[in-house]
Amino acid sequence: MSEFIKADGVCKSFQIDGGTVEVLKGVDLTIETGEFIAIVGPSGAGKSTLLYLLGALDRPTSGEIFYENAGLSRMDDRQLADFRNRSVGFIFQFHHLLPEFTALENVMMPLLVARRNRSEAREIAASLLKEVGLEPRLAHRPSELSGGEQQRVAIARALGALPKVILADEPTGNLDTKTGDATFELLHRLNRERGLTFVMVTHNEKLAHRSDRIVTILDGRIVEKT
Numbered sequence: 001m002s003e004f005i006k007a008d009g010v011c012k013s014f015q016i017d018g019g020t021v022e023v024l025k026g027v028d029l030t031i032e033t034g035e036f037i038a039i040v041g042p043s044g045a046g047k048s049t050l051l052y053l054l055g056a057l058d059r060p061t062s063g064e065i066f067y068e069n070a071g072l073s074r075m076d077d078r079q080l081a082d083f084r085n086r087s088v089g090f091i092f093q094f095h096h097l098l099p100e101f102t103a104l105e106n107v108m109m110p111l112l113v114a115r116r117n118r119s120e121a122r123e124i125a126a127s128l129l130k131e132v133g134l135e136p137r138l139a140h141r142p143s144e145l146s147g148g149e150q151q152r153v154a155i156a157r158a159l160g161a162l163p164k165v166i167l168a169d170e171p172t173g174n175l176d177t178k179t180g181d182a183t184f185e186l187l188h189r190l191n192r193e194r195g196l197t198f199v200m201v202t203h204n205e206k207l208a209h210r211s212d213r214i215v216t217i218l219d220g221r222i223v224e225k226t
Helices: 047-054 077-087 103-113 118-131 147-159 177-194
Strands: 003-016 019-032 036-040 062-067 088-092 165-169 197-201 213-218 221-225
Touching: 003 047, 003 197, 019 047, 019 197, 019 221, 036 047, 036 177, 047 165, 047 197, 077 088, 088 147, 103 118, 103 147, 118 147, 147 177, 165 177, 177 197
Parallel strands: 036 197, 036 213, 088 165, 165 197
Antiparallel strands: 003 019, 003 062, 213 221
8 A cells, every 4th residue: 555645743723712722733644545544532632623624625724634745735725626526525424415306316416516417427326326235215315215324325425526535524423333333334345345545533432443543533633543
């Protein structure tokens, strides 16, 4: 494997009620191509903030995020948006599916935004939903799907742009144990079969120990990498 993502001295602070809150305090982290990383730590430690910075959803206060040795700070907002659309897939605890659209239409949406023609987007979306085990549910709306099925739609949607990395923020946090385990197994299979890099924030220690590496954050600093 080769170095794919690097956080170099990353700090992030926010202005709240007239004061400054430091959330990340000099984070250094290297992630190799094809790794499955679990980021763990107590609530408020900075896990999700780091994930959002890695996904170019926000910018560090100081420090740099590199992808394949290219620094994100050199990109303007439009270039960052293009980078996210081309290279990064996001999965969140709450799936954020559009309730008025079917599973197929939800997965098609980012493909259409990326200027794929409708027939091509439909074909890709159907193939992705089949890959995550939802071929019989293409025409169902989110309200007609279980929590686990909704999360599988969200996973298929994240794969639509053929990203190089999937960033997952508590992807099993809203699911029961059995469904959460099945969702993790799906992510792990996609990691192995597609060679995708996965970075997952989780409170689930059991699932974290099934990843390639655990990164522990405490009070805005990485305190352990195992």
